Amino acid sequence: MAGLKSLLKKGLGLGDMGFNAGGGAINWFPGHMAAATRAIRHRLKLSDLVIEVRDARIPLSSANSDLQPHLSGKRRVVALNKKDLANPNIMHKWVDYFARCKQDCIPINAHSKSSVKKLLELAELKLKEVISREPTLLVMVVGVPNVGKSALINSIHQIAQSRFPVQEKMKRAAVGPLPGVTQDIAGFKIAQKPSIYVLDTPGVLVPSISDIETGLRLALAGSVKDSVVGEERIAQYLLAVLDTRGTPLHWKHLNNRRIDGIEYDAEEKPDYSLKNLKPKTRNLPNKSHLIYVEDLVMEVQRALYSTLTEFDGNVEDENDLEGLIDLQFGALQKAMKIPHKASEARLMVSKKFLTLFRAGKLGPFILDDVPVS
Known part of the structure; x- marks a missing residue:
């Protein structure tokens, strides 16, 4: 995890988040x-x-x-x-x-x-x-x-x-x-x-967080509004965690997964939003929507698996890890079929990626490490 720690110290666009109440870049309290x-x-x-x-x-x-x-x-x-x-x-x-x-x-x-x-x-x-x-x-x-x-x-x-x-x-x-x-x-x-x-009681946070990674984990889990930290920053952190843990390599067996006997009309895709995966959504997905999400998850997993297996750098090196993450954003954009000319393509990728993670579609995770006592 040395690469992740170094990247956080370096910034990766993350170091200036201002997790404090006293006039930082972001008023989050x-x-x-x-x-x-x-x-x-x-x-x-x-x-x-x-x-x-x-x-x-x-x-x-x-x-x-x-x-x-x-x-x-x-x-x-x-x-x-x-x-x-x-x-x-x-x-x-x-x-x-x-x-x-x-x-x-x-x-x-x-x-x-x-x-x-x-x-x-x-x-x-x-x-x-x-x-x-x-x-x-x-x-x-x-x-x-x-x-x-x-x-x-x-x-x-x-x-x-x-x-x-x-x-x-x-x-x-x-x-x-x-x-x-x-x-x-x-x-x-x-x-x-x-x-x-x-x-x-209302959910309350502390006025300041000295550990930037604790703040990012809170943001990734949704305890801090995305608009406070920025979806791209949170998605970058999630990719860094997945890469340094080698998680996409465990998705190899999923790349051949298909659901047989069920087809959906491509014209049905646009009427389904990944926002429906969020808690307490009243719109129950139909069979076509379920297959659409399943197919999207598979494409996302395949994209991250391929970029990590083809990566010839060292994820423990902050510069290599940063380069890998940039490649993965491009691969995710293609997997999610987001137009290359979209001015906010990276933001759109981040939002969809985070929604899949938070809904558990990328698998179950525990981000904190058990303290050694």
Whole structure:
């Protein structure tokens, strides 16, 4: 990974991102986050349990370091959400890591009721000693933007309504693919006896990040708006990660993959947007759309596999790696059939590439490395 580290230091257009609140090139810490952080710290004092939601693809990078001192003394469960997008071959190592740190941790999929039920069982176990003496309990859900807090809240609502159908109808939490959808702290009752309330909170980031790669991982996972960092920068970083890990080389067996017996009319392609792969999209894809996405993914994987196998440089050398990434942008443009004369071709490539990654179409990943302890 030396090439990647050197490239980040060199810049690759990345070093001037200004991940700070004090007048950097980019204002990435909105005012509502500062207010929300203060409110969360105040409410934490009253909470009986904290569910800290993190992105399973970045178990450490998605932790709000400013809140950690306030969380360390609380009953806490770390919920690694989006486990369906994370590499299952590595996930158990992260669970073991948190266990060594004496921290309760559970990988979840916030859209799966069975997964959320397991989280609630763990939460109830943590609250067992308090339930016997407190008539009202408060559970606070915290996390950085876009880790799935509101999706988790909605699943808890559905479970609670099935358990306690006579309770008042509860308002659903706002859910969206963009960070910053939830901007107010709202409370929801999920149980009658004892009365248990869950507080959903806005996603808040720290005012500054000293490690540029942590910032890029947050951006790649969608916790920072693309417009703040720039899609091209994020796509460059993703390509650098894939190349230094040799990931495209593992796609060799996929290059011969075809789905037989199903054809689609090429004229149907333009009416399908990759934006439909984003969370909570109501437009369900039909069979032709599914094949279109499958075919696009295969072409993208083939393009990256070919450029890496034909590459005669060293991915550990920052200059060679930068040259490879430029070649790959060209290969991706061709694979995605983006017109060569398009003035924003590189931006269009970046947007589509990032959408495929975030939807898990390029495979499951965990970007953080398990600390050696």
